[in-house]
Amino acid sequence: xxxxxxxxxxxxxxxxxxxxxxxxxxxxxxxxxxxxxxxxxxxxxxxxxxxxxxxxxxxxxxxxxxxxxxxxxxxxxxxxxxxxxxxxxxxxxxxxxxxxxxxxxxxxxxxxxxxxxxxxxxxxxxxxxxxxxxxxxxxxxxxxxxxxxxxxxxxxxxxxxxxxxxxxxxxxxxxxxxxxxxxxxxxxxxxxxxxxxxxxxxxxxxxxxxxxxxxxxxxxxxxxxxxxxxxxxxxxxxxxxxxxxxxxxxxxxxxxxxxxxxxxxxxxxxxxxxxxxxxxxxxxxxxx
Amino acid sequence: xxxxxxxxxxxxxxxxxxxxxxxxxxxxxxxxxxxxxxxxxxxxxxxxxxxxxxxxxxxxxxxxxxxxxxxxxxxxxxxxxxxxxxxxxxxxxxxxxxxxxxxxxxxxxxxxxxxxxxxxxxxxxxxxxxxxxxxxxxxxxxxxxxxxxxxxxxxxxxxxxxxxxxxxxxxxxxxxxxxxxxxxxxxxxxxxxxxxxxxxxxxxxxxxxxxxxxxxxxxxxxxxxxxxxxxxxxxxxxxxxxxxxxxxxxxxxxxxxxxxxxxxxxxxxxxxxxxxxxxxxxxxxxxx
Numbered sequence: 374x375x376x377x378x379x380x381x382x383x384x385x386x387x388x389x390x391x392x393x394x395x396x397x398x399x400x401x402x403x404x405x406x407x408x409x410x411x412x413x414x415x416x417x418x419x420x421x422x423x424x425x426x427x428x429x430x431x432x433x434x435x436x437x438x439x440x441x442x443x444x445x446x447x448x449x450x451x452x453x454x455x456x457x458x459x460x461x462x463x464x465x466x467x468x469x470x471x472x473x474x475x476x477x478x479x480x481x482x483x484x485x486x487x488x489x490x491x492x493x494x495x496x497x498x499x500x501x502x503x504x505x506x507x508x509x510x511x512x513x514x515x516x517x518x519x520x521x522x523x524x525x526x527x528x529x530x531x532x533x534x535x536x537x538x539x540x541x542x543x544x545x546x547x548x549x550x551x552x553x554x555x556x557x558x559x560x561x562x563x564x565x566x567x568x569x570x571x572x573x574x575x576x577x578x579x580x581x582x583x584x585x586x587x588x589x590x591x592x593x594x595x596x597x598x599x600x601x602x603x604x605x606x607x608x609x610x611x612x613x614x615x616x617x618x619x620x621x622x623x624x625x626x627x628x629x630x631x632x633x634x635x636x637x638x639x640x641x642x643x644x645x646x647x648x649x650x651x652x653x654x655x656x657x658x659x660x661x
Numbered sequence: 662x663x664x665x666x667x668x669x670x671x672x673x674x675x676x677x678x679x680x681x682x683x684x685x686x687x688x689x690x691x692x693x694x695x696x697x698x699x700x701x702x703x704x705x706x707x708x709x710x711x712x713x714x715x716x717x718x719x720x721x722x723x724x725x726x727x728x729x730x731x732x733x734x735x736x737x738x739x740x741x742x743x744x745x746x747x748x749x750x751x752x753x754x755x756x757x758x759x760x761x762x763x764x765x766x767x768x769x770x771x772x773x774x775x776x777x778x779x780x781x782x783x784x785x786x787x788x789x790x791x792x793x794x795x796x797x798x799x800x801x802x803x804x805x806x807x808x809x810x811x812x813x814x815x816x817x818x819x820x821x822x823x824x825x826x827x828x829x830x831x832x833x834x835x836x837x838x839x840x841x842x843x844x845x846x847x848x849x850x851x852x853x854x855x856x857x858x859x860x861x862x863x864x865x866x867x868x869x870x871x872x873x874x875x876x877x878x879x880x881x882x883x884x885x886x887x888x889x890x891x892x893x894x895x896x897x898x899x900x901x902x903x904x905x906x907x908x909x910x911x912x913x914x915x916x917x918x919x920x921x922x923x924x925x926x927x928x929x930x931x932x933x934x935x936x937x938x939x940x941x942x943x944x945x946x947x948x949x
Binding site: 408456469476478479598601602604654 | 755
């Protein structure tokens with residue numbers, strides 16, 4: 374096993390996970406200007422749905438993953454319907470909407486802990502991890518799938534936003550919701566769908582984390598921080614920037630531990646964030 | 662009776678946290694989800710100065726507040742330059758990172774095991790070790806913090822920070838260096854959180870990193886929101902109500918670990934429901 378190749382592989386794997394989180398986060402931010410804290414808990418819920426379906430109802434892994442992704446999407450849409458849409462209609466200012474999303478995050482996390490307990494749960498038995506060797510680096514099949522899905526999701530989001538009518542409408546809402554509404558766009562419906570898609574991708578991220586390492590109610594916080602940092606680094610709300618930021622964070626963390634002990638991963642992430650906030654606050658792709 | 666004294670002591674510590682956070686959120690409009698981080702910095706600084714260097718509590722507490730305030734100024738400067746969204750996201754990330762530093766810097770903080778055996782305050786041979794003197798001591802600190810906050814918000818300084826909250830651009834046009842004011846409020850509020858941390862460390866005599874997690878920041882935020890923005894008396898009310906909630910849940914007969922999650926559920930619901938139906942809080946004087 375070649376250390377450099379392994380670190381390279383680990384960077385891309387981490388970047389792929391962050392990409393899945395950031396894509397949904399940025400999509401929702403782009404359409405609503407909401408820093409959606411609930412995103413992390415929605416992602417965790419995806420993992421728990423898979424756990425429940427496979428362990429309690431005995432579903433196969435593939436259908437359970439589909440159900441988990443769908444379930445997370447529905448959960449996001451429900452949150453929009455119950456909380457964010459009423460606030461939007463009232464033209465609540467960003468701090469209010471943010472605080473509500475933080476509350477939703479807290480409620481969901483507590484709910485998961487009550488239902489499933491606070492302990493760490495594995496979605497896959499440890500012996501199920503089969504590894505392949507790619508250019509001297511060992512990669513599990515789950516990690517391989519994560520990279521494939523992240524690439525697929527990035528390209529899918531790009532094509533979808535660029536070339537479909539729906540994508541154009543989302544961009545129009547992102548530019549100016551009022552004008553879009555005046556032009557006859559049913560913004561509420563579009564935003565609901567945006568929440569569904571963004572949350573479904575988040576659920577996928579939660580499931581892939583669960584398959585790779587495991588799930589825990591508190592994972593949502595980790596997910597939101599690891600989604601927010603690439604988003605700022607890339608330029609908040611910018612989809613391509615988010616992907617670049619996610620990969621950059623993956624590389625910084627994994628190559629950083631070449632020089633300093635691995636438990637300082639979090640500090641490296643924050644260091645990267647700090648550098649960008651000081652020297653390029655608008656992010657890599659952001660416009661001032 | 663001793664139970665009531667215990668609750669009153671907790672109330673005064675959380676009231677200090679609530680009042681100081683209200684300076685940041687309610688008066689200056691900076692939504693901080695990192696108050697627990699400074700609570701923790703103050704607690705750890707005080708505990709380490711007392712156990713490792715054998716300093717007197719009062720000296721250690723003041724130094725703890727200074728350390729917390731200086732870091733608060735630096736972090737405030739870093740995030741507040743860039744406007745609301747960056748501040749909010751950065752604050753969540755910063756709280757997350759502080760906890761990870763407390764866990765991982767084992768040579769200094771003793772890692773996840775925490776610091777046991779923190780001495781009680783004493784001054785000139787008089788010990789505040791038993792419950793009543795300690796309660797009186799924390800009430801004195803609360804009165805000081807309250808008085809300083811009241812003076813701050815009623816002074817010309819207070820009028821400027823409110824102007825920053827209302828319209829930063831306009832405040833700048835009138836020649837105020839708004840960043841300076843935001844950094845100054847950050848320093849004051851985080852130093853007060855540091856004092857709360859010093860009291861907490863010495864009262865409980867044991868601290869560990871997870872006490873100061875983002876979830877604790879959510880609790881302090883809930884205190885501010887319950888009472889209302891831009892009303893420091895409201896934060897006293899909020900601290901009173903939210904310190905009582907866990908006790909009420911315990912009387913309702915939930916088992917210990919379910920009760921902890923139920924608490925979080927209630928705090929989360931407080932955030933969501935207040936934002937939906939009464940964003941200014943019970944007796945708030947400002948709504949976003």
